Amino acid sequence: MKIVVLAGGLSTERAVSLVTGTSVCRALRENGHRAVLVDLFLGLKDAPENLETLFDAPDGLCADASIGVEAPDLEAVRSSREDSSDRLFGPNVLELCALSDMVFLGLHGQDGEDGRVQATFDLLGIRYTGSGYLASGLAMDKVMTKRMMDSAGIPTPKWKLLEYGPEDVERLARELPMPCVIKTATGGSSLGVFLPEDRTALRSALEQVLDYHGKVLWEERIYGRELTVGVLGERALPAVEILPAEKDFDYAAKYQAGGARELCPAPITPEQQAAMGDIALHLHHTLGLEVYSRTDFLMDADGHFWCLEVNSLPGMTSASLVPKEAAAVGMSYNALCEEIVQQSYRLKRRT
Incomplete structure (x- = not known):
C-alpha cells in the first residue's frame, strides 16, 4: 500500500507524535509498504511536482526524532512555517494523503485525537487508521468521557x-x-x-x-497502583503496571530513560486482568472507538478498579505501552502496525 504516516502537528504532544510516526513509518516500510512520514503542520515545503514519487523517498522521509524533558515550544514551530498560515494542514499534506491508500494517524493530542482530522478525511474520502471523528472527539474530551462512563456504569473517580x-x-x-x-x-x-x-x-x-x-x-484523588489496558480489535491486551521512579508520573517520567518501570504483564491475578479487560472493552464500545485504544486505571488498596480516561490514538513508539502489551501476547511491533493498518482498511466509513 501507499501509506502516509501523519505525525507532528501543533499539539503539546508533538515530540511524542514524531517519534511514533518515525517508528511506524520504518516498520511499515519493512513490511513492504511504500510509507512516507509527513508532519501535519509543517507539511512538504519543497515537494516535487509529482507528489506520488514521495512514496519511494529514501527512508520514507524519516528523520531522527526524540522526546525532550520539556514539552515542545509550539510558538517556535508555528513561526517556522514560511507561509505564516493558521491552517492545521501544512503545504501539500492533503494532496499527498489523497494519493495514498491509507493514512496512518501517528498524531497525539488535540491535533489528531479530537476528531477534526478524521472529519476532514471523511469529507475527502481518505482512508485512515483508528477511530472515526465522533468517537475520537468524545474520547479526547475528558468531561464527555466522564459523562459516558457515568451513564454506562463504568467506575470512575468523582x-x-x-x-x-x-x-x-x-x-x-x-x-x-x-x-x-x-x-x-x-x-x-x-x-x-x-x-x-x-x-x-x-x-x-x-x-x-x-x-x-x-x-x-x-x-x-484515588491512591493506588497505576495500570493501563490496551484494546486491539475485539480483545483486551495484557495490563501494564507503571511504577514511576519519582512520586508523580509526569511528562518527563513517561518518556525519559529511568523515569518509570513498566511491568508487562502486570503482576495481578487472572481475575483482575479479566475485570480490567472487560471494563476497557466496555468503554471502547461505549464511546464507539474502533481498531485500538488504551484505557488507564487505578487499583486502590481494596482491589477496586477506577477508570481514569481512554486514549483513542495511544503512543506507538517502540517503547510505548500498547506495543509492550502486544509483545506480551507474541505480536511484534511490525505485526502490530500491520494489524492496525489491515483492520482500519476493512472499516466501512461514511464518505
Whole structure:
C-alpha cells in the first residue's frame, strides 16, 4: 500500500507524535509498504511536482526524532512555517494523503485525537487508521468521557467541571475537596495534570491549568497502583503496571530513560486482568472507538478498579505501552502496525 504516516502537528504532544510516526513509518516500510512520514503542520515545503514519487523517498522521509524533558515550544514551530498560515494542514499534506491508500494517524493530542482530522478525511474520502471523528472527539474530551462512563456504569473517580477565571482561584483553593487532581479536559502525556498535596499547591494548580485554554476538571484523588489496558480489535491486551521512579508520573517520567518501570504483564491475578479487560472493552464500545485504544486505571488498596480516561490514538513508539502489551501476547511491533493498518482498511466509513 501507499501509506502516509501523519505525525507532528501543533499539539503539546508533538515530540511524542514524531517519534511514533518515525517508528511506524520504518516498520511499515519493512513490511513492504511504500510509507512516507509527513508532519501535519509543517507539511512538504519543497515537494516535487509529482507528489506520488514521495512514496519511494529514501527512508520514507524519516528523520531522527526524540522526546525532550520539556514539552515542545509550539510558538517556535508555528513561526517556522514560511507561509505564516493558521491552517492545521501544512503545504501539500492533503494532496499527498489523497494519493495514498491509507493514512496512518501517528498524531497525539488535540491535533489528531479530537476528531477534526478524521472529519476532514471523511469529507475527502481518505482512508485512515483508528477511530472515526465522533468517537475520537468524545474520547479526547475528558468531561464527555466522564459523562459516558457515568451513564454506562463504568467506575470512575468523582469529578466536577470547573468554570472559573483568575478572580475565582482563591475561593476555589479554599473550597474544593482535597485530596484531588486538577487537569485540563483535553490534555495528554500527563501535560496539564496537577496533583496538589495542600491548598497552596491547589491554588498554584488552578492558576497554571488556565494556561491550557480549555475546560478544567476537578477529580477525586484515588491512591493506588497505576495500570493501563490496551484494546486491539475485539480483545483486551495484557495490563501494564507503571511504577514511576519519582512520586508523580509526569511528562518527563513517561518518556525519559529511568523515569518509570513498566511491568508487562502486570503482576495481578487472572481475575483482575479479566475485570480490567472487560471494563476497557466496555468503554471502547461505549464511546464507539474502533481498531485500538488504551484505557488507564487505578487499583486502590481494596482491589477496586477506577477508570481514569481512554486514549483513542495511544503512543506507538517502540517503547510505548500498547506495543509492550502486544509483545506480551507474541505480536511484534511490525505485526502490530500491520494489524492496525489491515483492520482500519476493512472499516466501512461514511464518505
